Amino acid sequence: MSMTAELISVGTELLLGNIVNTNAAFLAQECAKLGLSVYYQTTVGDNPGRLKAAVEQALERSDVVILSGGLGPTQDDLTKEITAEAFGMKLVEDDHTRERIQAYFDARGTKKIAENNWKQAMVPEGAVVVDNDNGTAPGLILEKDGKTAILLPGPPGELIPMFQKDIFPWLHQRQPETIVSEMVKLCGIGESSAEMMIADLIAAQSNPTIATYAKTGEVHLRVTARAEDEESAKRMMAPVLKELKVRFGNHIYTMDEHVSLEDAVVGLLQEQGLTVTTVESCTGGLIAGRLVNVPGVSEVFKQGFVTYSNKAKRKLVGVKKTTLREFGAVSDKTAREMARGAVLVTGADAAVAVTGIAGPDGGTEEKPVGLVYIAAAVRGQTYVQECHFTGNRAKIRESTVAAALTLLRRAVLETAGN
Amino acid sequence: MSMTAELISVGTELLLGNIVNTNAAFLAQECAKLGLSVYYQTTVGDNPGRLKAAVEQALERSDVVILSGGLGPTQDDLTKEITAEAFGMKLVEDDHTRERIQAYFDARGTKKIAENNWKQAMVPEGAVVVDNDNGTAPGLILEKDGKTAILLPGPPGELIPMFQKDIFPWLHQRQPETIVSEMVKLCGIGESSAEMMIADLIAAQSNPTIATYAKTGEVHLRVTARAEDEESAKRMMAPVLKELKVRFGNHIYTMDEHVSLEDAVVGLLQEQGLTVTTVESCTGGLIAGRLVNVPGVSEVFKQGFVTYSNKAKRKLVGVKKTTLREFGAVSDKTAREMARGAVLVTGADAAVAVTGIAGPDGGTEEKPVGLVYIAAAVRGQTYVQECHFTGNRAKIRESTVAAALTLLRRAVLETAGN
Numbered sequence: 001m002s003m004t005a006e007l008i009s010v011g012t013e014l015l016l017g018n019i020v021n022t023n024a025a026f027l028a029q030e031c032a033k034l035g036l037s038v039y040y041q042t043t044v045g046d047n048p049g050r051l052k053a054a055v056e057q058a059l060e061r062s063d064v065v066i067l068s069g070g071l072g073p074t075q076d077d078l079t080k081e082i083t084a085e086a087f088g089m090k091l092v093e094d095d096h097t098r099e100r101i102q103a104y105f106d107a108r109g110t111k112k113i114a115e116n117n118w119k120q121a122m123v124p125e126g127a128v129v130v131d132n133d134n135g136t137a138p139g140l141i142l143e144k145d146g147k148t149a150i151l152l153p154g155p156p157g158e159l160i161p162m163f164q165k166d167i168f169p170w171l172h173q174r175q176p177e178t179i180v181s182e183m184v185k186l187c188g189i190g191e192s193s194a195e196m197m198i199a200d201l202i203a204a205q206s207n208p209t210i211a212t213y214a215k216t217g218e219v220h221l222r223v224t225a226r227a228e229d230e231e232s233a234k235r236m237m238a239p240v241l242k243e244l245k246v247r248f249g250n251h252i253y254t255m256d257e258h259v260s261l262e263d264a265v266v267g268l269l270q271e272q273g274l275t276v277t278t279v280e281s282c283t284g285g286l287i288a289g290r291l292v293n294v295p296g297v298s299e300v301f302k303q304g305f306v307t308y309s310n311k312a313k314r315k316l317v318g319v320k321k322t323t324l325r326e327f328g329a330v331s332d333k334t335a336r337e338m339a340r341g342a343v344l345v346t347g348a349d350a351a352v353a354v355t356g357i358a359g360p361d362g363g364t365e366e367k368p369v370g371l372v373y374i375a376a377a378v379r380g381q382t383y384v385q386e387c388h389f390t391g392n393r394a395k396i397r398e399s400t401v402a403a404a405l406t407l408l409r410r411a412v413l414e415t416a417g418n
Numbered sequence: 419m420s421m422t423a424e425l426i427s428v429g430t431e432l433l434l435g436n437i438v439n440t441n442a443a444f445l446a447q448e449c450a451k452l453g454l455s456v457y458y459q460t461t462v463g464d465n466p467g468r469l470k471a472a473v474e475q476a477l478e479r480s481d482v483v484i485l486s487g488g489l490g491p492t493q494d495d496l497t498k499e500i501t502a503e504a505f506g507m508k509l510v511e512d513d514h515t516r517e518r519i520q521a522y523f524d525a526r527g528t529k530k531i532a533e534n535n536w537k538q539a540m541v542p543e544g545a546v547v548v549d550n551d552n553g554t555a556p557g558l559i560l561e562k563d564g565k566t567a568i569l570l571p572g573p574p575g576e577l578i579p580m581f582q583k584d585i586f587p588w589l590h591q592r593q594p595e596t597i598v599s600e601m602v603k604l605c606g607i608g609e610s611s612a613e614m615m616i617a618d619l620i621a622a623q624s625n626p627t628i629a630t631y632a633k634t635g636e637v638h639l640r641v642t643a644r645a646e647d648e649e650s651a652k653r654m655m656a657p658v659l660k661e662l663k664v665r666f667g668n669h670i671y672t673m674d675e676h677v678s679l680e681d682a683v684v685g686l687l688q689e690q691g692l693t694v695t696t697v698e699s700c701t702g703g704l705i706a707g708r709l710v711n712v713p714g715v716s717e718v719f720k721q722g723f724v725t726y727s728n729k730a731k732r733k734l735v736g737v738k739k740t741t742l743r744e745f746g747a748v749s750d751k752t753a754r755e756m757a758r759g760a761v762l763v764t765g766a767d768a769a770v771a772v773t774g775i776a777g778p779d780g781g782t783e784e785k786p787v788g789l790v791y792i793a794a795a796v797r798g799q800t801y802v803q804e805c806h807f808t809g810n811r812a813k814i815r816e817s818t819v820a821a822a823l824t825l826l827r828r829a830v831l832e833t834a835g836n
Contacts, residue, residue: 014442014443014446014459015446015456015457015459016446016447016450016456016629017442017443017444017445017446017447017448017449017450018443018447018629018631019443020438020439020440020442020443021438021439021442021443022438024432024435024438024439024461025432025435025436025437025438025439026435027435028432028433028434028435029434029435029436030435031435032434032435038433038434039433039462039463039465039468040460040461040462040468040472041432041433041460041461042458042459042460042461043442043458043459043460044457044458045457047457050457050458054458157809211434211436213436278703278724280703280706282710283707283710284703284706284707284709284710284715284719284722285696285698285702285703285704285705285706285707285710285722285724286703286704286707286710287703288698288702288703288724289701289702289703289704289707291702292700292701292702292703292704292724292726292776292815293811293812295777295778295779295811296779297702297726298726298727301702301726302726302727302729302730303723303724303725303726303727303729303730303733303734304702304703304723304724304726305721305722305723305724306696306703306706306710306721306722306723306724307721308710308715308716308719308720308721308722309716309720309721311720311721312720312721315721316721358710359713360713361713361714391575393711393713394711397707397710
């Protein structure tokens with residue numbers, strides 16, 4: 001029987017729908033990685049009675065309760081006070097935290113620290129105090145009678161690094177089993193095709209398990225193994241990872257959880273010493289925008305074009321007037337000329353170009369909304385792909401960006417021997 | 419005393435953190451608009467025992483329980499069965515829904531409908547059946563002894579339109595009071611400044627109320643009034659809206675909830691008959707990408723440049739070599755030349771340009787990460803703004819995009835008399 005965890009998010013802004021609860025998704029995913037079973041997630045406001053009831057109910061039914069939010073300096077912030085009460089602990093001042101709060105404000109040149117900030121230096125007696133490197137409220141771990149409460153600051157910029165640095169290892173050590181998990185990220189294949197290709201593995205699985213997650217234009221597979229120690233878990237996982245490699249081949253763009261599709265594409269270009277340029281119509285800069293997500297992209301990406309009008313397609317990258325007239329802006333031939341033209345104009349080694357109809361207007365029976373042509377020109381070869389995407393304007397554009405990165409990657413890989 | 423509502427999200431994918439619970443934020447915001455007080459949000463999996471307990475607890479403490487997810491065709495989908503049981507209703511086949519399911523598959527050319535789909539035509543006896551225009555599982559409204567359960571399909575593409583079309587009006591009618599709410603969206607002002615400017619209004623408020631929401635580079639104010647009828651509510655709201663207009667003036671880019679900053683900027687350009695071009699360094703295409711979010715943008719936006727390297731800044735938009743050498747790529751002067759050069763090169767009426775250091779590397783003491791220069795050239799005048807953003811690479815870039823749209827808007831407004 002694995003340990004159970006439960007999440008309680010505290011905050012009126014969540015109850016009002018002002019913000020989306022991304023913390024809950026993050027914490028749930030981390031718990032899954034740790035092998036903790038999460039059966040409940042609750043959101044409550046800053047109301048003492050309701051918060052107290054939620055904490056007590058959670059402690060009754062779960063081993064570990066992770067609370068986020070309500071640790072700040074204001075009177076409304078009650079998470080610590082109420083959890084300490086549930087554990088029968090009184091609050092005492094923590095010198096170390098007091099010093100850290102002072103240092104935090106000193107570093108920011110704050111002359112006069114508002115009095116209420118010192119409330120954050122009060123901690124439940126006996127609790128583990130977890131330093132907050134990005135804010136003033138420390139994290140706290142309370143334990144009693146086999147029950148654990150973990151209190152985290154609400155802002156994701158504080159919660160996520162704190163969890164990764166200190167809470168994850170702490171929980172990992174307390175787990176009776178070791179959980180090892182690896183992410184296999186695929187592009188250029190749909191979720192249902194991917195699932196079909198490993199239906200036999202999924203049907204037969206118990207340990208390790210394979211879970212599939214669909215992202216726009218991508219499928220992620222998380223492989224998780226449980227064992228007595230890390231080495232055994234890794235040994236159990238190895239044949240599954242090997243089998244996935246055999247089945248998905250070049251669809252796998254990374255086996256590193258922290259690597260995104262644009263990271264992989266930029267890495268591949270760097271590896272092969274290629275520069276790339278972009279020519280975008282319906283995506284209007286979003287492909288370049290994703291490449292520029294990657295720090296250090298300047299080595300491979302120098303410039304890009306947004307050619308939204310026909311005239312811009314002609315002037316900036318030399319698409320022929322006759323091509324536009326005979327085949328239209330949204331055509332195989334235009335996409336091809338956009339990519340090839342960009343290589344000529346910029347002197348880049350590669351180019352990726354897209355032209356399509358993102359809607360909601362502009363579709364015809366012959367060329368419906370969602371029709372997109374993508375071209376990738378690399379080392380003298382041009383790959384063109386016709387795509388039919390569904391969804392609203394934003395979704396079609398997002399799908400186009402992912403497909404463009406995927407086609408560029410494929411073109412680079414397939415021409416690598418040339 | 420206003421009616422209370424409670425949200426229950428059903429789905430293992432939420433408990434595992436595979437997806438972020440955007441439905442909860444959407445529903446919470448709609449409830450706030452309706453004047454329903456939401457004190458609890460719970461997420462549970464497809465486990466019958468735990469789901470039943472959650473439904474019973476919610477019905478005990480809240481007037482309206484809104485459940486989402488678990489209405490599909492599979493055996494795991496139990497929300498309807500368990501809620502019907504809690505209301506003491508048996509399931510009966512609904513002919514109308516059966517016909518709609520048939521029509522749904524017919525429209526998609528499905529020859530053989532999987533048998534389990536018909537489970538979705540079974541509805542609790544006496545429940546209101548709400549048509550699903552985007553899927554096969556209908557929504558359901560169950561009422562008994564002053565308690566209401568509303569069951570919605572989980573996919574946001576089904577839940578959101580169903581809620582807006584049928585559930586919102588249904589709840590609105592049942593509210594003893596009428597709630598009217600308006601959104602006032604601001605740009606070019608920070609949240610704390612905005613709050614300070616209306617601190618007196620917020621301190622004195624009871625009805626109407628003003629709630630502030632911070633977005634990247636924007637602040638949204640929701641003004642909500644409750645009254646016996648819509649006309650009275652609107653009458654109560656009018657002086658508050660008028661006062662906000664006086665205080666925030668041109669910072670208000672729209673008073674329409676459905677209008678985004680890019681919508682407003684594109685609308686303004688259309689109104690004034692101006693075309694615009696973009697020149698982007700650190701944002702790498704994201705400003706153009708946001709403009710292209712707007713359907714019909716082709717009237718004002720024809721082309722844009724991503725000039726990531728110094729050479730691209732020189733070649734594509736004619737930034738001077740001496741400027742780059744003497745002042746650097748990240749400088750007031752470079753931003754200015756990028757914008758002016760783009761106007762010259764493209765013949766557009768306006769240009770917006772950005773150059774900055776998005777990090778994590780590349781910062782120096784003199785030019786730290788987060789330093790960004792934004793220039794907007796309109797009708798012969800050039801506005802330049804020096805910004806210092808905080809956060810990670812993505813956050814700095816996102817803030818830059820919002821600030822660039824804001825500066826462009828300001829430049830267009832301020833030069834309008836020329």
